[in-house]
Amino acid sequence: MIIPLVSLVGLWGFAAAITTGESLDLLKVERLYDGLGRPGDTLVLALQREHLLSAEYAATGTRTAFDTLVEQRQITDQARKSLRRAAASADVQDALTPAMAGRFSDVMAAVDELDDLRNDIDTKAVGLTALGERFGSLPTAMQALDHTITLNNDVPLYQQSRSLGLLSFAKDFLARESALGAGVLINERPFTVEESRAFIRYSGTRDFLFLQGMKELDPELRKPFEDMLVSDAYRSYIRLETRLVSAAPVGHAAWRRAVDATEKAFRDALLSSEQRLSVRAEPVAVATFVRTGVAGVLGLVAVALTLFVSVRLGRALTRELAALRNAARQLAEVRLPRVVERLRRGEKVDVAAEAPPLEPPGTTGEVADVAHAFSAVQHTAVDAAVDQARLRESVGLALRNLARRSQGLLQRQLKLLDGMQRRTEDPGSLEELFRLDHLTTRMRRHAEGLIVLSGGTPGRTYRQAVAVAEMLQGAVAEVEDYVRVRIYPMPEVAVQGASVADYIHLFAELIENATTYSPPQTEVSVRGETVAKGFAVEIEDRGLGLGPAELEKINSRLASPPEFDLADTDRLGLVVVGRLATRLGVRVELRQSPFGGTTAIVLIPSSALAPEPVLEGVRS
Secondary structure, eight states: OHHHHHHHHHHHHHHHHHHHHHHHHHHHHHHHIIIIIHHHHHHHHHHHHHHHHHHHHHHHOOHHHHHHHHHHHHHHHHHHHHHHHHHTSHHHHHHOOHHHHHHHHHHHHHHHTHHHHHHHHHTTOSOHHHHHHHHTHHHHHHHHHHHHHHHTOOOHHHHHHHHHHHHHHHHHHHHHHHHHHHHHHTTTOOOOHHHHHHHHHHHHHHHHHHHHHHHHSOHHHHHHHHHHHTSHHHHHHHHHHHHHHTTOOOOHHHHHHHHHHHHHHHHHHHHHHHHHHHHHHHHHHHHHHHHHHHHHHHHHHHHHHHHHHHHHHHHHHHHHHHHHHHHHHHIIIIIHHHHHHHHHTTOOOOHHHHSOOOOOSSSOHHHHHHHHHHHHHHHHHHHHHHHHHHHHHHHHHHHHHHHHHHHHHHHHHHHHHHHHHHHOOOHHHHHHHHHHHHHHHHHHHHHHHHHHHTTOOOOOOOSSOEEHHHHHHHHHHTSTTGGGEEEOOOOOOEEOGGGHHHHHHHHHHHHHHHHHTSOTTSOEEEEEEEETTEEEEEEEOOSOOOOHHHHHHHHHHHHSOOOOOTTOOTTHHHHHHHHHHHHHTOEEEEEEOTTSSEEEEEEEEGGGBOSSOOOOOOOO
C-alpha cells in the first residue's frame, strides 16, 4: 500500500509545484519591480532631466546653467542611492535569474559611469551628440533588464507591461532629442551635420518604439497615449521638431516650453497606464494565489483522506492476517502434531472434533478464502494421517502375525532339538545339534525383534527372578560370535522374571552389534556393578568407534525412538533396543571407549530388580 500512497503524494506535489510556480513567479516579478523597476524608473526620469540641463550647460557654460545642473545632479544621486540600496537586498538578488543577473550588471555599470560622464561635462570634454549616447546607456540597460523580466512570464499582463516598457524607452529617445535641440538652440546656432543626423535618428527611433508599444497595448491602456497624441503640447512639439528637421528657425524658449509640456504629458500617460495595469494585475494575482491555495489544500485533504482510509484498511487487514497466521501456526505446530501423535499411539481420533475448520478472522473475502483453504488442507492432512496410521497398523499386524507364526515354529523346533540333544551320545552329532540349536535361538530373537518393531510383545516370560549374570549369559547365547564375549564377575543381583525376556533381547542386540563392528580377534567385554539408581551394565568393544556427531544422533534415537520406517533398515538392532528400553524404562547410552571403540551403558532401574536373587536358569 506504500507504493500507491507515495505515487499519490508525488502527483500532489507535482500539481502543487505547478500551481505554486505561477504564484512564485508573481512574487518574484513583484520583488524585482519593487527592487529594480520603480527605483530604476525614478533614476531614468531624473537622468533625462539632468541630460537636458547638461546639454544647456555644455552649450552655454554659464553659472546659472551650472547651478541648475548641480541641483538636478543631487536629485539624480538620491535616486541612484535608492536604486543601489533596493537592488542590494537579498530578496531581489535571489529573484534574479542568470540572464537577469547579466542585464543587472550592465545597469549597475551604467550607473557607475555617471560620475565619469559628469566629469567630462564639467571639463568640456564631451559634445552634444556624444552626450546623448552616454546619457542613454542607463535607460538602454534598464530597458534590456525589463525585457528579460517580462520574457520570463507568459502572463498577458506582463506582455502589456513589456509594451509599456517600449513606450518608456521611446520617452528616453524623446529626452535625448529634446536635450540635443535645447543645447543647439540655446546658442541660437544651426545644427551641425553630425548633430542633425543624431537629432533625426533620435526622432525616428522614438517614433518606431512608440508605434511598436502602441501596437501591442490593449485599448484601455492605449487611451492615455492616444490622448497625449492629440494634445496641444505634443502637437506643438511635433511642429517645432519638423521645423528643426527642415532647418527652419526655432526659438530656445519655445522649444523648452514644448519639451517640458510634452515630457510631462508623456510621463502622465505612462503613469496612468501603469496604474491601470497595476489595478488589473491585483485580482489576477489574488486569483492565482487563491487557485494555488485551493489546489494545495484540496490536494492535501485528498492525500490525508487517502492516507487515513488506507491506514484504516491496512490495519484491519493486518489484524485479520495476523489472526489467520496465529490460527494457521496453532494448526501446524500444535493441533496437527497432537493428532498425528495420537494416531501413532494407536488411539482413535475424531477428525471433525480434533480438526475443526478455521473460522475467518474478519469480513475480508480474500482472507476468508485463505481460511477455508487452510481448513481444507487441515482436513486433508488429518485424513492422510489417519490413512497412514491405518496402513501402519495393518502392516504391523501382518508382521506380528508372521513373526508369531515363526516364533511358534522356532519354539517347537527348539524343543525338538532339546530332546534330540538329550538322546544323542555321539559327540559329533551333539556338536551339530548344538550349533543348530544356537542358530534357531538367533532366528527366534530376530522373529521377536520383528514383533517388537511392529508394536507387540514377544510373549516369552519367566516365572521367577533371574540373576543379571545368568541373564547376560542367555543374551550371549543368542549372539553368533559368542566366543569373543567375556562376562566379568559382578554382584549377585537379580531382575524380576516378567521383564527378563525383554532384557535378554536388549542385551543380545547390543552384544551382537559390538561383535559385528569390532575386529574378529578382539574381545567384547561385559561388566556390571550396582549404582545408586539401580544396576549398570557396560558392553565395551575395541572396534573403530563412532564420531561425536553420530554418537549424539544414535543416543537421541535410543532415548526417543522414532516411528519404525520400513524403508530404513540400517541398524535395526538399535531400533529394537530403543523400543525395548522405552518399554522397560531403561536408560541406554553409547560412549566412546578408552580402547578406541564404543561402550554401551545400560542402567537397569531399581524398580526392575528383585528384592532377593531367586535364580532361574536361562536356557541357551
